[in-house]
Amino acid sequence: MKKSNLALAVALGAIAQHAGAAGFIEDSKATLGLRNFYINTDNRDGQPSATSNTRSKNAEWGQGFDLRFISGYTQGTVQFGVDAIGLYGLRLDSSRADHGNYTGTASGGTVFPSDGNKAVDDYASLGVTGKVKISQTVLKIGTLMPNNPVIKYNDGRLLPQTFQGGEIVSNDIKDLTLTAGQIEHAKGRNSSNNEGLSLAGANSSYANGFVNKFYYAGADYKITKDLTASYYYGELKDFYAQNFLGLVHNWAIGPGVLKSDLRYYRSRDNGANGDTAAFYTTGYYGGTVSKGKVDNDLYSYLALYSVEGHTFGGGYQYTKGDSDFPWLNQGDGSSNSTITDMQIQKFGRAGERTWQARYAYDFAKVGVPGLTAGIVYLRGSNIDTVANKVAATGQTEWERDITLAYVIPEGPLKNLGVAWKNAMWRTDIPAVRDQDENRLIVSYSIPLL
Numbered sequence: 001m002k003k004s005n006l007a008l009a010v011a012l013g014a015i016a017q018h019a020g021a022a023g024f025i026e027d028s029k030a031t032l033g034l035r036n037f038y039i040n041t042d043n044r045d046g047q048p049s050a051t052s053n054t055r056s057k058n059a060e061w062g063q064g065f066d067l068r069f070i071s072g073y074t075q076g077t078v079q080f081g082v083d084a085i086g087l088y089g090l091r092l093d094s095s096r097a098d099h100g101n102y103t104g105t106a107s108g109g110t111v112f113p114s115d116g117n118k119a120v121d122d123y124a125s126l127g128v129t130g131k132v133k134i135s136q137t138v139l140k141i142g143t144l145m146p147n148n149p150v151i152k153y154n155d156g157r158l159l160p161q162t163f164q165g166g167e168i169v170s171n172d173i174k175d176l177t178l179t180a181g182q183i184e185h186a187k188g189r190n191s192s193n194n195e196g197l198s199l200a201g202a203n204s205s206y207a208n209g210f211v212n213k214f215y216y217a218g219a220d221y222k223i224t225k226d227l228t229a230s231y232y233y234g235e236l237k238d239f240y241a242q243n244f245l246g247l248v249h250n251w252a253i254g255p256g257v258l259k260s261d262l263r264y265y266r267s268r269d270n271g272a273n274g275d276t277a278a279f280y281t282t283g284y285y286g287g288t289v290s291k292g293k294v295d296n297d298l299y300s301y302l303a304l305y306s307v308e309g310h311t312f313g314g315g316y317q318y319t320k321g322d323s324d325f326p327w328l329n330q331g332d333g334s335s336n337s338t339i340t341d342m343q344i345q346k347f348g349r350a351g352e353r354t355w356q357a358r359y360a361y362d363f364a365k366v367g368v369p370g371l372t373a374g375i376v377y378l379r380g381s382n383i384d385t386v387a388n389k390v391a392a393t394g395q396t397e398w399e400r401d402i403t404l405a406y407v408i409p410e411g412p413l414k415n416l417g418v419a420w421k422n423a424m425w426r427t428d429i430p431a432v433r434d435q436d437e438n439r440l441i442v443s444y445s446i447p448l449l
Contacts, residue, residue, distance in 0.1 A: 027072025
């Protein structure tokens with residue numbers, strides 16, 4: 001039996017003996033989340049190749065169900081609890097032509113898993129997490145949804161991505177949060193199967209390009225009530241080691257607040273990534289070489305000024321090194337914690353310099369609570385690719401995202417939400433197609449306990 005399964009079994013056994021204890025039931029919560037999700041991606045300019053998945057149009061529509069149970073804890077010095085998540089996705093519309101996986105690759109389509117080169121009718125998964133609490137320290141083993149600078153789950157489709165492993169978080173020291181974990185598998189947002197871990201470039205090599213060990217640890221320290229410093233370390237065995245430093249500061253200026261977010265990532269090769277082609281990542285290594293070992297430094301700054309419902313923002317990001325910025329990426333949809341992780345692109349290519357501007361408004365200030373809107377524009381330049389031949393002539397890309405959302409704040413339909421997300425991406429990288437994308441999302445959250 002795997003260590004994680006053994007530890008989970010021990011936790012569940014202890015819970016079974018103490019389930020009647022005060023706190024375990026009284027503090028438990030259960031919620032059913034409903035998400036109706038439609039996505040339409042228009043791949044523009046040029047024609048797809050016979051072996052690619054970039055057909056001119058991908059469109060899928062489905063209904064998702066997300067049932068979550070979060071228990072309280074048993075009494076005593078050592079307290080036990082258990083969480084569970086049940087996910088079910090139902091296909092409402094997805095033709096073979098629009099599935100986004102008409103070549104039958106292993107990573108599935110735009111929203112749904114694939115049966116050959118067509119979408120399945122439905123898919124489901126169940127995750128259980130045992131937890132143990134001592135004072136303000138909590139250990140969780142089982143299904144996890146981590147969200148920190150070096151690992152972040154993706155929730156950009158019908159159902160969320162989940163991970164399998166263990167995590168411990170401690171808040172026993174005032175103003176200091178300590179986090180450590182180990183991840184062994186990932187379950188994609190369009191999958192019901194646990195898969196190994198990988199990164200861009202290696203995730204197409206199913207024979208060798210996957211491992212089952214990602215380690216992470218970090219600390220968030222609140223220096224003052226307005227200033228927080230963070231350090232995190234992440235290591236994907238045989239791929240890369242990554243160090244993160246961050247500072248977040250909130251400063252009251254006039255009638256509003258200025259939030260400053262400064263981040264630095266240092267990523268280097270680890271193990272087989274340094275000398276084995278099946279573990280190489282994407283980037284630019286001179287001449288005609290587009291894959292190699294991880295070598296990337298990423299610097300970024302984002303400023304957001306909020307006043308009277310308005311939020312004005314601007315930022316800059318710079319990547320340095322031979323490789324693209326690395327993060328956990330099995331090739332089936334993933335997220336990272338950079339300030340440029342957008343609806344379509346990540347803007348973390350080798351050598352890329354990206355500036356951004358954004359604006360958002362909360363209509364509660366004019367008497368319409370629950371209605372929000374936002375727009376962000378990013379432009380990346382100096383991208384190093386094989387097509388350049390000379391790095392100084394780097395290619396460019398830009399993306400514009402618009403979001404309009406409304407959540408009913410009260411009444412019998414409280415928590416019913418409707419959102420429209422529109423994105424436009426353009427690039428002059430050769431043999432890469434531009435994209436337009438629309439997402440329509442209707443969501444509803446029903447508290448059960």
